[in-house]
Amino acid sequence: MYLQxxxxxxxxxxxxxxxxxxxxxxxxxxxxxxxxxMKVRTLIKRDFDDAFKRCDVVVMPTAPTxxxxxxxxxxDPLQMYLSDIYTISANLAGIPALxxxxxxxxxGLPIGMQLLAxxxxxxxxxxxxxxxxxxxxxxxxxxxxx
Amino acid sequence: xxxxxxxxxxxxxxxxxxxKLFCGCATKFGAPPNSQTCPVCLGLPGxxxxxxxxxxxxGIKLGVALNCQIAExxxxxxxxxFYPDLPKNYQISQYDKPLAHHGxxxxxxxxxxxxxxxxxVHLEEDAGKLLHDASQTESFxxxxxxxxxxxxxxxxxxxxSSDDAYxxxxxxxxxxxxxxxxxxxxxxxxxxxxxxxxxxxSSTDPFGSKVEVKNLNSFKAVKLALEYELQRxxxxxxxxxxxxxxxxxxxxxTLRTESMRSKEEAADYRYFPEPDLVPFTMxxxxxxxxxxxxxxxxxxxxxxxxxxxxxxxxxxxxxxxxHVLGELFEDALRAGAPSxxxxxxxxxxxxxxxxxxxxxxEAVKLRPEWLAHLLELIANGTLSGKMxxxxxxxxxxxxxxxVDLVKEGGLQQIVDVGALEQIAQxxxxxxxxxxxxxRNGKINALTHLMGQAMKQSKGKANPQQMTELLKRKLExxxx
Numbered sequence: 001m002y003l004q005x006x007x008x009x010x011x012x013x014x015x016x017x018x019x020x021x022x023x024x025x026x027x028x029x030x031x032x033x034x035x036x037x038m039k040v041r042t043l044i045k046r047d048f049d050d051a052f053k054r055c056d057v058v059v060m061p062t063a064p065t066x067x068x069x070x071x072x073x074x075x076d077p078l079q080m081y082l083s084d085i086y087t088i089s090a091n092l093a094g095i096p097a098l099x100x101x102x103x104x105x106x107x108g109l110p111i112g113m114q115l116l117a118x119x120x121x122x123x124x125x126x127x128x129x130x131x132x133x134x135x136x137x138x139x140x141x142x143x144x145x146x
Numbered sequence: 147x148x149x150x151x152x153x154x155x156x157x158x159x160x161x162x163x164x165x166k167l168f169c170g171c172a173t174k175f176g177a178p179p180n181s182q183t184c185p186v187c188l189g190l191p192g193x194x195x196x197x198x199x200x201x202x203x204x205g206i207k208l209g210v211a212l213n214c215q216i217a218e219x220x221x222x223x224x225x226x227x228f229y230p231d232l233p234k235n236y237q238i239s240q241y242d243k244p245l246a247h248h249g250x251x252x253x254x255x256x257x258x259x260x261x262x263x264x265x266x267v268h269l270e271e272d273a274g275k276l277l278h279d280a281s282q283t284e285s286f287x288x289x290x291x292x293x294x295x296x297x298x299x300x301x302x303x304x305x306x307s308s309d310d311a312y313x314x315x316x317x318x319x320x321x322x323x324x325x326x327x328x329x330x331x332x333x334x335x336x337x338x339x340x341x342x343x344x345x346x347x348s349s350t351d352p353f354g355s356k357v358e359v360k361n362l363n364s365f366k367a368v369k370l371a372l373e374y375e376l377q378r379x380x381x382x383x384x385x386x387x388x389x390x391x392x393x394x395x396x397x398x399x400t401l402r403t404e405s406m407r408s409k410e411e412a413a414d415y416r417y418f419p420e421p422d423l424v425p426f427t428m429x430x431x432x433x434x435x436x437x438x439x440x441x442x443x444x445x446x447x448x449x450x451x452x453x454x455x456x457x458x459x460x461x462x463x464x465x466x467x468x469h470v471l472g473e474l475f476e477d478a479l480r481a482g483a484p485s486x487x488x489x490x491x492x493x494x495x496x497x498x499x500x501x502x503x504x505x506x507x508e509a510v511k512l513r514p515e516w517l518a519h520l521l522e523l524i525a526n527g528t529l530s531g532k533m534x535x536x537x538x539x540x541x542x543x544x545x546x547x548x549v550d551l552v553k554e555g556g557l558q559q560i561v562d563v564g565a566l567e568q569i570a571q572x573x574x575x576x577x578x579x580x581x582x583x584x585r586n587g588k589i590n591a592l593t594h595l596m597g598q599a600m601k602q603s604k605g606k607a608n609p610q611q612m613t614e615l616l617k618r619k620l621e622x623x624x625x
Contacts, residue, residue: 002228025226025416034418 016077045093052118057128060086062112066105090116098125101138110143149345149383151376152353153305154265155314155368159297159328160272160336161204166293167271168195168238173295175334179277179288187271187293189234194422197222201295202245204327205269206428206436208297209246211321211443212264216433217245222269222420227413230287231274239270239298241417251301251321252445253313254463262314263302272296303342303353308372315339315368316467320444323469332364339368343375345383354379355389359403361396371396375403447472455485464493468507471496477514483521491517495538511545520548528552530608566607570615573599584620592616 010018024033051058063083073079090097095116102113113132117124133139166173169186186193202220209216223241249264272294277286299318305311319330319337330337339362344354359375362368374396379389393412394403419425442450444466451462451472466472471492478488500507520538523529529537529552537548544551573595574581583591592613599612 022416025418027414027416030416 012074013077013080041092044089048089048093048095048116048118052121056117056121056124058116060114060116062086062099062114066107066109066111086114090114095119096122096125098129100129100132101141102132102136103138104141104143108143149347149380150349150351151306151308151372152303152344152346152356153307153311153372154303154342155301155305155311156340156342157299157315157318158338158340159208159299159322159330161201161295161297162328162336163198163200163204163295165198167198167201167269167295168293171293175336177290179286180290182290183292187233188289195238195420197423198295201269203436204295204325205245205267205297206433207325207327207440208299208322209249209267210433210437211325211440212246212249212251212267212299214246214249214264214267216428217243217247219243219425219427220245221425222423223417224420225270225415225417227415229273230285231276231292233274233289233292237271237273238420238423239417240268244268251314251317253310253317254459255307255309255313257460260304260310260313262304262310265300265302267297267299270296270298303344303356308369308376311341311372312365312369315365317444320467320469324441324443324447326441326469335363338363341368341372343372343379344389345376345379355391357389357391357403358393359396360393360406361398363398367396367398370401371403374401378403444469444472451475455479455489457485457489461489461493465489470507474507474512474514474517478517481515481518483514483518487521488517491520491538495535496542499539499542510542512542513547516541516547523548523552527608530610532609533605566603566612566615569599569602569607570612570619573602574616574619581620581623585623592620 006015023029024037048058064085065083068083073083087097087099095118097114097116099112099114101110103111105111115125115128117128160173163173165171166187169184171184171187172182174182186195206216221240221243222238224236225239225241226236228235244266246267247265249267251262251264253260253262272291274287274289274292277288280286301314305314322328322330322337328336332338340358340360341362342356342358344356346352346354357375357379359371362371375394382389391409393406393408395406396403448459448462448466451457451465452459457465465475475485475488475492479485496507496510496512499505500510520529520534520541523537524531524534529548537551540546540551541548577595577598580591580594584595595616596609596613599616600607600609603612
């Protein structure tokens with residue numbers, strides 16, 4: 001039953017992640033992957049801690065590229081992971097982040113901007129985003145649907 | 147050939163908190179299947195566990211009672227395995243930072259004191275229960291037990307015999323009952339035992355390959371399984387075989403251990419920190435506050451019984467093994483009974499009754515003042531020792547004050563000397579042969595005459611008094 005329900009119910013990406021997660025936690029690989037990963041995460045968190053001593057909000061792109069076509073990168077999981085590279089920082093560092101529209105690409109695709117703040121500083125994030133929306137019109141524009 | 151057994155015990159203890167470890171579901175035993183469940187303990191997506199503060203407090207309480215160091219940072223981990231009784235596919239447990247560690251438990255084995263190291267005590271959630279017997283083709287799972295708080299108590303491999311192990315579990319159970327944190331009912335599975343067993347040629351040798359024996363679900367099983375396994379290993383070693391590191395299962399029906407899985411098949415639990423429960427600190431003040439709540443423990447109570455009531459070390463230990471017996475003892479003294487006879491009645495007649503009926507002391511309806519009344523009835527001559535024994539059993543069976551039992555049953559001892567004399571005279575007249583024998587030096591004949599006299603009095607004569615009377619009358623008959 002396990003085999004049949006999981007085979008049918010999970011797509012390729014969840015299966016990939018389950019296998020990868022299982023692998024890095026396995027006896028003999030834990031130190032090299034999981035423990036190392038945790039240490040890297042601590043370094044990332046410290047970086048943000050330092051940054052928030054000097055500023056209230058960090059601004060960065062939400063994604064490294066504009067949207068790609070549905071199914072375009074399905075057979076290239078590494079490229080897929082790289083699409084998330086800017087958003088997972090918040091998860092790793094344990095801080096709040098907010099994404100909002102900030103313009104369009106040359107091809108007319110919407111571009112997102114990400115704001116990040118120190119832990120529990122959601123109010124700062126929301127105020128900054130609100131101010132940005134008052135100063136710009138990007139959030140009112142819709143991309144052309146073809 | 148001689149070997150030294152090296153044994154360690156792992157005890158799983160269900161805490162009797164009202165709710166589960168990470169959700170508000172009830173923990174009552176015997177409820178209809180799956181009636182005490184919710185999205186959290188069923189492991190549905192998106193739920194978050196919240197730690198039961200009482201369970202943590204009780205864990206620390208036991209840690210302190212076992213002389214452990216208490217962790218300053220409390221942390222939980224996920225232990226992953228796939229089994230139908232575990233809906234989340236992982237168990238929330240404590241891996242590298244148990245809540246208590248480096249403690250010890252003092253036991254007495256055959257009069258010899260022994261200190262057994264406690265490696266660790268940690269908190270985790272119980273799994274569900276699989277039911278295989280209800281149908282030929284299907285198995286069922288009951289998630290009521292899923293998420294019930296468990297303490298795992300791991301001993302150092304300091305035990306050297308099945309007797310050591312038995313005393314260890316007994317003493318541990320006593321402490322737990324004094325702390326009032328679990329029912330310790332092995333039949334209902336609230337106290338479960340696993341053990342690690344190995345043999346070595348001498349106490350300076352390194353440890354041999356250890357075998358884990360699971361499923362020790364009664365105190366007797368702890369002893370029997372260890373005896374079996376130690377013998378099995380000794381025989382294998384004698385024949386030049388090697389002991390495989392493996393997990394074996396105790397079968398209480400066949401009284402044997404059977405191989406369950408070898409070292410190669412051992413599970414890799416892939417522990418990692420539980421991200422849904424953040425680590426937190428326990429301050430020294432918090433731990434000290436719990437320490438101050440500790441009640442008097444069995445060893446302390448036994449010491450007090452020796453100094454205050456002049457009981458022997460053995461009597462004091464036996465009386466304090468069960469919390470309720472100690473309470474009974476002290477309450478009976480408060481009701482005016484003298485200490486030594488009360489101790490004797492509890493350890494003699496009460497134990498005999500419990501053993502005969504296969505009962506735990508908790509199951510008996512015995513009021514301490516009844517015990518005091520019984521002793522009073524003996525002291526004032528209303529009951530003979532023999533009659534008191536009968537009344538004692540009646541008292542337990544019917545749950546009644548001995549004073550009432552005596553009144554109702556006409557059980558009073560005959561104290562009327564005239565009536566006793568009459569009985570003695572009748573018996574002597576009716577048994578001329580025995581009288582003759584006695585006078586010819588056959589002292590044994592008196593036993594027969596006594597038997598007749600007691601029979602005639604329907605057991606109500608004071609035997610000592612009757613013996614005196616018969617003797618006096620026999621001596622008084624002229625030669």
